[in-house]
Amino acid sequence: MQGSANLNIMIKAARKAGRSLVKDFREVENLQVGSKGPGDFVSKADMAAEEILRTELMDARPNYGWLGEESGETPGTDPTRRWIVDPLDGTTNFLHGLPHWAISIGLEHKGEIVAGVVFDAAKDEMFMAEKGSGAWLNDSQRLRVSGRTKMIESIFATGVPFAGSKYLPATLQDFARLMPVCAGVRRWGAASLDLAYVAAGRYDGYWERGLNAWDTAAGLIIAKEAGAMVEPIRDGQNVLEDGHVLVGAGGVFDQFAKIIRDRSDK
Numbered sequence: 001m002q003g004s005a006n007l008n009i010m011i012k013a014a015r016k017a018g019r020s021l022v023k024d025f026r027e028v029e030n031l032q033v034g035s036k037g038p039g040d041f042v043s044k045a046d047m048a049a050e051e052i053l054r055t056e057l058m059d060a061r062p063n064y065g066w067l068g069e070e071s072g073e074t075p076g077t078d079p080t081r082r083w084i085v086d087p088l089d090g091t092t093n094f095l096h097g098l099p100h101w102a103i104s105i106g107l108e109h110k111g112e113i114v115a116g117v118v119f120d121a122a123k124d125e126m127f128m129a130e131k132g133s134g135a136w137l138n139d140s141q142r143l144r145v146s147g148r149t150k151m152i153e154s155i156f157a158t159g160v161p162f163a164g165s166k167y168l169p170a171t172l173q174d175f176a177r178l179m180p181v182c183a184g185v186r187r188w189g190a191a192s193l194d195l196a197y198v199a200a201g202r203y204d205g206y207w208e209r210g211l212n213a214w215d216t217a218a219g220l221i222i223a224k225e226a227g228a229m230v231e232p233i234r235d236g237q238n239v240l241e242d243g244h245v246l247v248g249a250g251g252v253f254d255q256f257a258k259i260i261r262d263r264s265d266k
């Protein structure tokens, strides 16, 4: 893929932060871990990765705004452009030594995501997209959503909210309706990779409630550019701001969406 200067900046930043995270992942037992709520941990590795990303991205584009999971929001002198960054999506996996986590970098322009990079550093898979240029895996592999049309052959993914989340009951009810009519439901614990996997045709659809913009910004454009349908769970919601996400391949999307929406409160 022939990317723009901005996409190349994002890829370089993701690779640099990825090297730091891979090193820390090998020593995960020695990391000092702080808690910011049940099931949601912050590690030193996470903060170090965000610092690397912030330095790389803001040095290259000092006038852009910034929204990072760990450091929050910093407005830029250019109010139309903003980096939206999750330095370590899948933190719980990382802390448990499960190699399924990613760096997620989205670039927003005038309220719309125009470029995204999701880097699975443990597997060396760089998912990327720019508006109008398609979605790619590691430069040379064009991504397309699956061509499946039968629910019974399709695999879906979601995130199960952790204990105490108000979305847990609705998600459990979704499982009860969806599981009997499809080939399986996966819960792998990194929303950015769930979206990238829909783009790659590995999953046929994905839904989740209550996500943050840093979980979804990059993955949403990758999924869209690979041909996925991307909608809020309820009419009138904004996917990026409200975080209620329904994504899937066109051949099963309507059937899948109907099942999730039939009983969804949110």
Ligand code: IPD
Pocket: 040, 041, 086, 088, 089, 090, 091, 092, 158, 159, 160, 161, 188, 189, 190, 191, 192, 208, 210, 211, 215
């Ligand atoms: C979480 C993961 C998980 C999703 C949660 C997110 P984190 O992000 O993406 O898959 O279910 O809603 O908060 O905490 O690992 O960066």
Ligand code: CA
Pocket: 086, 088, 089, 090, 191, 214, 215
């Ligand atoms: Ca996240």
